[in-house]
Amino acid sequence: MNxxxxxxxxxxxxxxxxxxxGLGSTQSQAQSVGESSGFQSSVIASRKVQSDRVNATFxxxxxxxxxxxxxxxxxxxxxxxxxGPAGVVAAIAARRAGAKVTLVERYGHFGGLWTGGxxxxxxxxxxKGGRQVCQGIGEEIMxxxxxxxxxxxxxxxxVNPTVDAEAVKYVMVEMxxxxxxxxxxxxxxxxxxxxGDAVQGVVFESKxxxxxxxxxxxxxxxxDGDVFASAGAEFEHRSHNVGLVYRIGxxxxxxxxxxxxxxxxxxxxxxxxxVNWVNLRGPEVDGLDVATxxxxxxxxxxxxxxHIQKTRRTxxxxxxxxxxxxxxxxxxxxxxxxxxxxxxxDDLKAGTTFPxxxxxxxxxxxxxxxxxxxxxxxxxxxxxxxxxxxxxxxAEIRMADLVRLIPNCFVTGHAAGVAGAVxxxxxxxxxxxxxxxxQTILRQQEACLA
Amino acid sequence: xxxARPEIAPDRKRGRLRLLVRSACLLAAVAALWPLAxxxxxxxxxxxxxxxxxxxxAIATRELQAVAWLGMVVGVVVLVKRRFFCRxxxxxxxxxxxxxSLGHRLGRRSVHVPLLGQxxxxxxxxxxxxxxxxxxxxxxxxxxxxxxxLGERHLGCAAWLGxxxxxAVLAVNIAWPNVWCGRICPLGAFQDLLHSGSRSLRxxxxxxxxxxxxxxxxxxxxxxxxxGSAGIVGLVHSDKxxxxxxxxxxxxxxxxxxxxRCGNCLRSCPTGVIERDLGGHxxxxxxxxxxxxxxxxxxxxxxxxxEVCPSGAIVxxxxxxxxxVRIGLPRVxxxxxxxxxxxxxxxxxxxxxxxxIRYVFSEEQxxxxxQIDPDKCMGCGACEAxxxxxxxxxxxxxxx
Numbered sequence: 001m002n003x004x005x006x007x008x009x010x011x012x013x014x015x016x017x018x019x020x021x022g023l024g025s026t027q028s029q030a031q032s033v034g035e036s037s038g039f040q041s042s043v044i045a046s047r048k049v050q051s052d053r054v055n056a057t058f059x060x061x062x063x064x065x066x067x068x069x070x071x072x073x074x075x076x077x078x079x080x081x082x083x084g085p086a087g088v089v090a091a092i093a094a095r096r097a098g099a100k101v102t103l104v105e106r107y108g109h110f111g112g113l114w115t116g117g118x119x120x121x122x123x124x125x126x127x128k129g130g131r132q133v134c135q136g137i138g139e140e141i142m143x144x145x146x147x148x149x150x151x152x153x154x155x156x157x158x159v160n161p162t163v164d165a166e167a168v169k170y171v172m173v174e175m176x177x178x179x180x181x182x183x184x185x186x187x188x189x190x191x192x193x194x195x196g197d198a199v200q201g202v203v204f205e206s207k208x209x210x211x212x213x214x215x216x217x218x219x220x221x222x223x224d225g226d227v228f229a230s231a232g233a234e235f236e237h238r239s240h241n242v243g244l245v246y247r248i249g250x251x252x253x254x255x256x257x258x259x260x261x262x263x264x265x266x267x268x269x270x271x272x273x274x275v276n277w278v279n280l281r282g283p284e285v286d287g288l289d290v291a292t293x294x295x296x297x298x299x300x301x302x303x304x305x306x307h308i309q310k311t312r313r314t315x316x317x318x319x320x321x322x323x324x325x326x327x328x329x330x331x332x333x334x335x336x337x338x339x340x341x342x343x344x345x346d347d348l349k350a351g352t353t354f355p356x357x358x359x360x361x362x363x364x365x366x367x368x369x370x371x372x373x374x375x376x377x378x379x380x381x382x383x384x385x386x387x388x389x390x391x392x393x394x395a396e397i398r399m400a401d402l403v404r405l406i407p408n409c410f411v412t413g414h415a416a417g418v419a420g421a422v423x424x425x426x427x428x429x430x431x432x433x434x435x436x437x438x439q440t441i442l443r444q445q446e447a448c449l450a
Numbered sequence: 451x452x453x454a455r456p457e458i459a460p461d462r463k464r465g466r467l468r469l470l471v472r473s474a475c476l477l478a479a480v481a482a483l484w485p486l487a488x489x490x491x492x493x494x495x496x497x498x499x500x501x502x503x504x505x506x507x508a509i510a511t512r513e514l515q516a517v518a519w520l521g522m523v524v525g526v527v528v529l530v531k532r533r534f535f536c537r538x539x540x541x542x543x544x545x546x547x548x549x550x551s552l553g554h555r556l557g558r559r560s561v562h563v564p565l566l567g568q569x570x571x572x573x574x575x576x577x578x579x580x581x582x583x584x585x586x587x588x589x590x591x592x593x594x595x596x597x598x599x600l601g602e603r604h605l606g607c608a609a610w611l612g613x614x615x616x617x618a619v620l621a622v623n624i625a626w627p628n629v630w631c632g633r634i635c636p637l638g639a640f641q642d643l644l645h646s647g648s649r650s651l652r653x654x655x656x657x658x659x660x661x662x663x664x665x666x667x668x669x670x671x672x673x674x675x676x677x678g679s680a681g682i683v684g685l686v687h688s689d690k691x692x693x694x695x696x697x698x699x700x701x702x703x704x705x706x707x708x709x710x711r712c713g714n715c716l717r718s719c720p721t722g723v724i725e726r727d728l729g730g731h732x733x734x735x736x737x738x739x740x741x742x743x744x745x746x747x748x749x750x751x752x753x754x755x756x757e758v759c760p761s762g763a764i765v766x767x768x769x770x771x772x773x774x775v776r777i778g779l780p781r782v783x784x785x786x787x788x789x790x791x792x793x794x795x796x797x798x799x800x801x802x803x804x805x806x807i808r809y810v811f812s813e814e815q816x817x818x819x820x821q822i823d824p825d826k827c828m829g830c831g832a833c834e835a836x837x838x839x840x841x842x843x844x845x846x847x848x849x850x
Contacts, residue, residue, distance in 0.1 A: 123794055241811070241818065243792070265791065279792040281818050283811035303816050345800065365838045367797055401796040 070203060070212045074182060076102040077424035078417070079215030081189040081202055084112020085406050086390030086413030087221030088172050089137045093417030094219070095179040096137075097441050099424050101417075102213055103176065104187040104204060107328070110172035112223065114406055115165040116328035118245040120270055120277045123160050124405030126366040130158030133360040133370050136447035137175075138410025144171045150271045158366065164271040184213075189222060192231035192386070198429070199231045199385040216424040218386045219416045224288060225335035225392035233380035234338035238397060242293070243282035243330040244300035247323040248308065249275050258315035265307065275323060280304070280330070287331035297329055332391075332404055339394025340431065341376025343403060353450075356435045358415035360448050361408045368402070370450075375435050378416050384429045389416035411447070418442050468537065472544045479541040483598045493595070497712045497760035499539070500591045501525030502571065502640040507586075507761040509578035510708055511700070515762040525644060532645040536631060536638050542590040542619070543631055543638075549620045550627035561626040567639025569672055574636065576676020582683055582707035584676055586761060587737075590630075590637050592710035593619060595760075599713045599726075611737060612713045612726060643669075680707070683734065692849045693731045693740040694829075696724055696755045697748060697775045698767040708763035711737040715755035715764060721746030723831065724755060739764075741777065743831025743847055748777060750803040750830060773804065778829030778847040782820050787844035789818045798833035798845050807833060820845065 054068040078094040080087045083105030091103040113119050122142075125134035132139075142161070145152040151167030154160065176183060184204070191203040193212060201214035220227035225235055248267065252274030267278030280300060285292045308322040341354070343361075354374035361371045377394040378387045388394065389412045391404035402408060419438045423430045426437075439449060482492040494517060497503065504521025508514050528534050536543050570585045577584035586592075592615075599612030623630045631638055683703070692702045696715055699705050716724045716739055727740045739755075741748065756767040767775060780798075788795040789809065798820055799807040806826035809818040829847045837843040 121794075241809075279794065280816070281789070281792050281794075281809075281811075284809070307816070364794060364797070367836060367838055398800050401794070401800065 070210055073184065073204070073208075073211040073213050074102050075214045076100050076182065077216050078102075078219060078420040079104070079202060079213050079217070080219045080221055080417070080420075081227050082112065082221035082223060082390070083107075083110045083172075083183075083185070084221060084223060084390060084409065085114050085138070086223075086409040086416070087112070087219070088176060089141075089410045089413035090219045090221055090389050090417030090420070091181045092137050092175055092179045093414045093445060094421040094424075095181050095417075096445060097418050097421035097425075099421035100182075101179075101421075102182040102184070102215065104184045104189060104202075104213065106186070106188040108185050109169045110176065111165065111168045113328060113330065114163075115168050116326065117330050118165055118247060118277055118324075118326035118328075119279075119330070119406065120165060120245075121160055121162050121268065121279075122406050123364045124362045124402065125160075125407035126158055127360075127362050127370040128366055128368060130366055131370070132157070133362045133448050134407035134410055136410070136414045136442065136445050138407055138414065139446070141168070141171055141175065141410070144175070153269065153271050160365070162268065162270055162277075167271070189226055190230075192218070192227050194231050194383075197232075197382055197384050199227070199383060202227055216385065216427075217420040217430060219389050219413075219420050220386055220392065221389040221413060221416070223331070223334070223391050225337055225388065228337055228380050228383060228386050228388060228392075229335050231380075231383045231386055233383040233386070235335045235392075236338065236397075237286075237288065237335055238333050238400065239284050239286050240331075240333035240400065241281040241283065242285050242287050242296045242332065243280035244297070244304065245277060245279055245326040245330055246304050247275055247277050248311075249321050249323040250319040251276050253319045255316035255318075260315050263311045263314045263317055266311070282330065287329075287334040293329060293331075300329075301325055333400045335392055336397075336400070337377075337388045337392055337394045338381050339377045339388065340379045340381055341374045341394065343371070343373060343377050343393065343395035343399050345396060345398040347371065348399070348402075357449050358419070358435075358438060358442060358447075359408075359411035360450065361402055361411060362405070363402055364405065371402070372450075373408075373412060373415065375415065375419065375433075375438065378412060378419065379431050384431065385423075387416040387420055387430050389413040414445070414447050415442065418445065471538050472541075475539045476541040476544050479594070483595055491718070491754070491757050493598070493714050493717060494758045494760060495520065496541070497589070497591045497595045497710060497714065499524055499535075500589050500637055500760070501528065501535075501644070502574075502637050503586060503589050503592070503710060503761050505640075506574050506578045506583040507708060507763075509575060510581050510583045510704065511762055513762075516766060517760060517762065528641040529644055529648045533638065533641050535641060536635075540590065540637070542594040542616075543635075545594075546619065546623045546628070546630055549623040550631075553624040553627035556624070558625055558627055560628055560632075563626075563629055563633040565639065566634045567636050568643060568668065570634070570636040571640045571643060572669055572672020573676035573679065576673035576678075577680035577683075577707065578676075579673070580677050580680040581704050582680035583761075584679055584683075584707065585636065586708065587615075587711045588634075588636050589710055590619070590635050592712040592760070595710075595712035595714060598717060611728070612711070612716075615711070683707075693727060693735065694742075694778050694847060694849055696739055696741060696764050697753070697772065697777050698756050698765045700763055700765065705763050706734045706738055708761045709738045710761050710763075712760060713739075714758040714760065715739045718754040718758045720752060720754065721749055723748055741831065741847075743834035744843070745835060747801075747832040747835045748830045750828075773828060776828050776850050777831070779824060779827060779850045780822055780829065780831075780833055780845045780847045782822070782845050783842070784819060784844075786839050786842050787820065788839060789820065790815075792817055795838065797836040797838055801832040801836035802827075803830060803832055804828055 054066045056065045077099040078101045080091040080103045088110050091101050095101040152163045187204040187206045189202045190205045192199050193201040199218050203212050267276035270277050311317050348371040354372050356375040357372040358375045359373040390409040393412050395403045418441045423433045479496045482495050498517045498520045501521040501524045504518040574583045574585045596612045597616045723741050723746045724739045725742050726737050727735045753767045753769050756764045784790045804826045806823045808821050810821045831847045833845045837845045
């Protein structure tokens with residue numbers, strides 16, 4: 001016992017000294033690059049005056065961006081743009097189907113509006129009768145949340161569960177890493193790389209500057225259809241409610257004895273005891289207009305603050321406090337693809353089945369029967385090598401509120417990921433992909449197709 | 451009293467033929483009314499055979515509906531052949547004959563009852579003159595049709611109540627054999643009246659028999675009494691508790707009078723939104739069809755209930771006009787609506803076939819509120835059926 005302890009201690013010492021050596025070597029390397037010294041920070045590079053700069057210029061009242069060569073950050077089979085529920089599932093699915101996958105996300109975490117938007121109540125995994133139609137990788141995420149402590153509540157058949165955003169971010173990191181997906185966070189896709197009608201990759205803006213990722217197939221899981229729109233695909237630009245979710249705390253410290261009525265908008269419970277999440281739908285506006293988005297952020301925060309103050313003036317609710325507003329504005333629908341096929345309400349009502357079905361959608365409270373999602377709804381009518389996933393797939397306006405639900409984003413993401421992998425491996429355009437093969441792989445990955 | 455036992459056949463051969471014809475008619479009626487019968491709108495044929503309903507309906511509505519021709523044809527036949535319909539066709543009468551023989555076998559005897567049937571007819575026709583045919587629901591074919599309520603999908607209290615009329619008449623005829631057909635049945639009495647009326651026209655006015663002058667006195671008295679009661683009903687009747695009626699139903703006070711309670715509309719409805727009124731809207735409305743949108747809605751492409759109404763209480767409507775007939779208007783209760791709590795719900799707008807619901811943001815409430823466009827909305831109830839709130843729906847269609 002003593003011996004082993006000694007050995008472990010010995011190893012520890014060795015490890016620390018090794019680390020110290022490594023640190024020392026970086027430091028010396030850095031010092032060789034720059035002039036500055038200091039233990040807390042080190043110089044990576046120092047700026048020299050560049051003669052070949054290609055800045056935008058302001059001439060004759062116009063700002064002109066000259067053409068320039070961009071660094072290629074990565075070359076891959078399937079590039080997934082957007083790390084929300086659709087993008088994460090698409091990346092994992094494509095990787096599991098055997099493709100080389102790169103995932104880029106504009107924020108520093110996965111989950112999109114689910115986590116960053118604090119949309120904690122997961123609506124839409126069931127259909128009339130309570131059957132769960134969201135299976136596959138989306139369901140795997142939920143099962144992993146099940147296993148964690150305090151990650152999910154109300155996980156019962158026929159009930160809409162509520163999750164903890166941090167647990168979701170953690171589970172997604174775990175699954176993305178296990179799958180072996182190459183990830184770049186803090187990357188904002190700004191432009192599609194296009195040759196004729198075929199997309200060949202995407203240009204990103206990040207703190208590393210403007211860089212490109214070249215890919216055989218791009219999955220547009222941006223929610224706003226940023227990639228297919230910049231590639232020239234046909235789409236519909238819609239307005240919808242733009243809100244802001246927030247969480248309030250100390251609800252376990254409410255004094256219910258006073259006789260005054262309970263305040264409105266107290267939200268619903270979360271896995272964190274005493275903490276509720278409160279939805280806010282906001283006005284119907286253009287979620288792509290930056291001035292509008294700015295106004296929404298500011299108006300909503302003013303309203304939320306004043307509303308909480310009102311709640312705190314209710315006897316018994318004095319200790320309730322505003323814990324946080326969501327980092328991400330609740331944009332619901334903006335651009336919607338015009339695909340080879342379109343998801344319609346009439347098809348939902350009629351229970352239409354499609355030979356190219358790649359998933360089955362659910363509804364908020366199981367109010368509808370199952371509705372099939374055809375592969376054609378993910379494929380742009382004209383542009384090639386890009387597939388839509390998530391809320392921006394081809395769907396008519398009356399289906400928007402169903403298509404955008406988190407589980408339905410899992411389902412379309414799953415389908416787009418597998419289809420992208422098959423197209424990349426078979427060397428064909430997504431519109432020519434062997435749908436039967438896609439369906440077989442989806443079934444192998446436990447997706448529900450009927 | 452010679453009308454009391456019209457069923458006795460002159461000889462056995464004729465009797466057998468009559469038995470055959472009546473069995474065939476009963477079978478045909480059952481086939482037409484059976485809920486699974488493939489014939490389109492065949493359920494209309496049975497109750498529409500009644501000339502009593504046809505005439506009272508025509509007088510009350512001041513128009514001759516397309517459905518009335520069947521009853522009119524029967525009416526013309528009985529002008530020539532007294533009680534021809536009772537003797538050869540009436541499926542109700544055939545059943546009641548069986549009940550009568552059972553009563554006889556049980557040792558029951560017929561009882562002397564005044565000729566109630568004639569009074570029923572006269573009162574009803576008198577009421578019809580003021581638009582309210584008082585006792586139209588006593589028509590035997592409507593009562594017979596009501597039995598088939600038992601074939602309804604949701605075999606509830608209402609379905610049994612629909613069949614109670616038939617059971618009651620059957621019980622009466624067992625207790626006092628043949629008293630219904632001979633003394634009470636308004637359709638039988640109507641045939642008698644038609645026949646004697648036609649006879650009196652054929653003869654010289656000066657040669658009126660005592661019986662006929664009694665009849666005309668009775669007629670004047672009965673019609674006047676019917677009109678009087680209908681007038682009182684019209685005065686007393688309030689539209690306040692008016693229920694939601696099937697599409698293209700007549701004005702409420704007329705509707706409850708015209709409706710024969712045959713239940714055809716209930717059975718024809720593919721979404722099952724038509725129910726029987728169980729007394730929630732006053733006695734006058736008892737057992738009439740009312741709409742309930744808890745489970746389904748009145749489809750924008752369906753006019754079936756308007757096609758099977760024998761009395762024209764629900765006016766026949768071409769499918770192309772369905773989308774312009776208002777049933778009611780929805781009202782939203784923001785104390786129940788999920789949007790008041792900012793929940794993600796858009797069920798009512800999504801299901802609305804007329805695209806009449808918008809969600810409007812209120813700066814003051816800082817929340818959305820469903821807004822109904824009364825010009826587009828037809829009150830079909832799709833929103834109410836789709837509304838997920840329990841136990842009270844946040845959006846409910848009310849009479850417009």
